Amino acid sequence: MLYGYALLSPALVLFLVFIAGPLLAAIGLSFYSWDLFSAREFVGLQNYRDLGQDDTARQAIRNSFVFAFGSIVLHLGLGLLLALAVNRPMHGALRYFLRTAYFFPLLISWASVSLIWLYALNPNFGFFNYYLQQLGFQPPNWLVDKTWAMAALLGVDLWRTLGFTFIILLAGLQGVPRSLYEAAMLDGAGPARRFVTITVPMISPTLFFALILNFIGAFQIFEPMFIMTNGGPADSTRSLVQHIFETGFRSFEMGYASAMAIVVFVVIMIATLIQFGLGRSWVHYD
Amino acid sequence: MIERTDRSRARSRPCLGRLPDWTLNLGLALLGLLMLAPVFWVFITSILTTDDAFNLPPVWLPSRTTFAHYREVFDLLPFWTMVGNSLKISGIITLGAVATSTLAAYAFARLRFPGRDLLFVLLLSALMVPQQVTVIPTFILIRNLGLLDTHEAIYLPAIINVFGIFLLRQFFLSIPRELEDSARLDGAGHLRILLQIIVPLSAPAISALAIFVFQAAWNDFFWPNLFLTSPEKMTLPLGLVSLKGQYGGGSALALFAAMSMVALPILVLFAFTQRFLTESIATTGLKG
Numbered sequence: 348m349l350y351g352y353a354l355l356s357p358a359l360v361l362f363l364v365f366i367a368g369p370l371l372a373a374i375g376l377s378f379y380s381w382d383l384f385s386a387r388e389f390v391g392l393q394n395y396r397d398l399g400q401d402d403t404a405r406q407a408i409r410n411s412f413v414f415a416f417g418s419i420v421l422h423l424g425l426g427l428l429l430a431l432a433v434n435r436p437m438h439g440a441l442r443y444f445l446r447t448a449y450f451f452p453l454l455i456s457w458a459s460v461s462l463i464w465l466y467a468l469n470p471n472f473g474f475f476n477y478y479l480q481q482l483g484f485q486p487p488n489w490l491v492d493k494t495w496a497m498a499a500l501l502g503v504d505l506w507r508t509l510g511f512t513f514i515i516l517l518a519g520l521q522g523v524p525r526s527l528y529e530a531a532m533l534d535g536a537g538p539a540r541r542f543v544t545i546t547v548p549m550i551s552p553t554l555f556f557a558l559i560l561n562f563i564g565a566f567q568i569f570e571p572m573f574i575m576t577n578g579g580p581a582d583s584t585r586s587l588v589q590h591i592f593e594t595g596f597r598s599f600e601m602g603y604a605s606a607m608a609i610v611v612f613v614v615i616m617i618a619t620l621i622q623f624g625l626g627r628s629w630v631h632y633d
Numbered sequence: 634m635i636e637r638t639d640r641s642r643a644r645s646r647p648c649l650g651r652l653p654d655w656t657l658n659l660g661l662a663l664l665g666l667l668m669l670a671p672v673f674w675v676f677i678t679s680i681l682t683t684d685d686a687f688n689l690p691p692v693w694l695p696s697r698t699t700f701a702h703y704r705e706v707f708d709l710l711p712f713w714t715m716v717g718n719s720l721k722i723s724g725i726i727t728l729g730a731v732a733t734s735t736l737a738a739y740a741f742a743r744l745r746f747p748g749r750d751l752l753f754v755l756l757l758s759a760l761m762v763p764q765q766v767t768v769i770p771t772f773i774l775i776r777n778l779g780l781l782d783t784h785e786a787i788y789l790p791a792i793i794n795v796f797g798i799f800l801l802r803q804f805f806l807s808i809p810r811e812l813e814d815s816a817r818l819d820g821a822g823h824l825r826i827l828l829q830i831i832v833p834l835s836a837p838a839i840s841a842l843a844i845f846v847f848q849a850a851w852n853d854f855f856w857p858n859l860f861l862t863s864p865e866k867m868t869l870p871l872g873l874v875s876l877k878g879q880y881g882g883g884s885a886l887a888l889f890a891a892m893s894m895v896a897l898p899i900l901v902l903f904a905f906t907q908r909f910l911t912e913s914i915a916t917t918g919l920k921g
Contacts, residue, residue: 349746350740350744350746350823351740351744351745351746351749352740352746354736354737354739354740354744354823355736355737355740355741355752357732357733357736357737358733358734358736358737358756358793358798359737359752361733361789361790361792361793362756362759362793362795364774365767365771365774365789365790365793366759366762366767366793366795367755367759368770368774369766369767369769369770369771369774370762370766370767370770372770372773372774373766373767373769373770376769376770383773429661429664432657432661433661435654435657437654437658441658441661441662443907443908444662444665445661445662445665446907446908446911447665447903447904447907448664448665448666448668448669449664449665449668450907450910450911451668451669451672451900451903452668452672454848454852454899454900454903455672455852455896455899456851456852456853456854456869456870456873456895457852457854457870458852458854458870458871458873458874459870459873459892459895459896462873462874462877462888462892463671463672463674463675463892464671465877466885466889467671467674471687472687472688472689474670474674474689474691477689477690477691506668506671514911518912563760563761563763566763567763567764567765569765569854569855570854570855574874574877587765588763588764588765588855591765591768591769592765592768592859595768595769595772596772596859601769601773604769605769605770608765608766608767608768608769609766611763611765611766612761612762612763612766615761615763616761619761
């Protein structure tokens with residue numbers, strides 16, 4: 348019986364030290380004012396009250412939600428379209444090429460991806476705007492334009508991680524028994540009807556999984572903002588992670604940064620629980 | 634006969650309008666090429682002369698090439714030290730995460746002990762704790778342990794992998810217990826059953842986990858950026874970002890050369906392991 352605990356102990360010790368412990372410590376710290384060097388001062392809920400007045404923090408929260416929402420819609424929508432398009436009879440080599448080409452950016456680190464696009468989007472020597480101009484568009488200077496910076500980051504995120512959603516949705520589609528479609532066609536169901544009544548319910552667990560992963564991933568994103576725009580212009584791409592990072596390690600407001608982190612945690616928890624609750628009505632496990 | 638099955642397949646595909654197949658295939662292939670283009674651009678630019686690089690229209694098929702920027706990388710960065718650091722850190726994290734996850738997963742899947750299910754739920758809930766929530770206390774902890782600017786600061790917190798425990802537990806549960814019975818009759822202990830029966834049977838799941846953990850550690854920027862300050866301790870992603878110099882200058886080309894050197898081996902490896910990798914992502918995805 349003790350054997351179970353013995354096997355578990357390495358994981359459990361690390362879990363307590365590096366996940367559970369820090370989580371509890373963050374809750375505790377959020378009631379203090381502390382610059383990491385002088386003595387801690389207990390301030391109660393003051394950090395949370397300050398958050399309500401902090402325009403930058405609110406902007407960061409809004410940005411993170413905009414990014415998460417845009418990212419989820421783009422990934423699930425385009426990922427599903429691509430998966431449907433590739434899930435047809437086609438030459439094996441073509442399928443191999445498509446899977447490779449759509450998926451491979453995921454293997455390039457966020458640091459490299461951010462640097463590549465920082466240069467590719469540069470209006471003076473990047474290829475992106477050059478070809479848009481050749482096609483007759485008047486592209487903005489993406490990363491320094493308040494209106495377009497977030498859209499550009501969403502695009503870069505799409506380029507890097509669309510392959511993940513695509514691959515798991517493709518696997519989901521391949522798991523749908525063909526006989527279901529054949530039976531539906533015998534009943535005279537058209538393509539749209541087959542999509543709504545067979546495809547979506549059959550792959551709903553996969554869709555749900557992709558939704559949750561995209562949501563959690565989008566809220567943790569840090570590198571592209573940090574490297575490409577540094578949160579600018581005018582905080583329009585400042586994300587929550589970056590804001591917490593800078594509040595903690597540039598302004599050394601450890602308590603305040605912790606309060607922010609706890610708010611993020613609670614928001615993510617609630618959003619995840621809501622998604623699980625809503626999921627019950629549309630996700631079908633067998 | 635074959636023809637008929639093919640046709641019925643084509644008809645039975647889910648809805649996608651009435652486009653002829655070849656136009657759709659062409660569009661998909663073009664999109665694939667567009668996905669590849671930025672990385673191809675980096676490779677090509679890295680071997681252009683300083684005069685040719687960053688001119689518009691972009692050069693896709695260079696007439697003059699040079700490896701000067703690759704040599705420059707070694708002047709600007711302790712490149713091989715960084716490769717060594719990245720390999721060391723990612724290797725330790727991968728071995729550690731696979732080992733702790735395997736042991737814990739076996740305990741959850743095969744052993745009975747009080748509080749087992751409660752512990753499992755507790756561990757799983759950690760999946761919902763994002764890194765920004767633990768970053769401040771983790772930093773303070775690492776500082777108090779005197780581990781700032783050390784590799785331990787990066788790999789110790791990363792060895793615990795809750796997703797890995799969950800993944801392997803699900804896989805172990807799908808292995809029939811009968812396979813272990815004869816070994817148990819022969820008096821084999823849990824550790825022998827785990828190492829000689831369960832682990833070999835779980836090779837696909839374990840290697841998939843190892844690949845994911847390794848590439849996540851190899852690509853990580855957030856934690857090394859927080860903890861590592863000396864250039865000779867830095868990992869590759871940090872080194873790359875430190876090269877982010879003046880636009881159009883020589884160091885930008887060195888950066889392109891460095892990115893190519895980091896990405897090329899991974900992409901070549903991926904071209905050969907694509908099927909295994911993507912399929913294991915797909916199955917682990919479905920099991921999550």
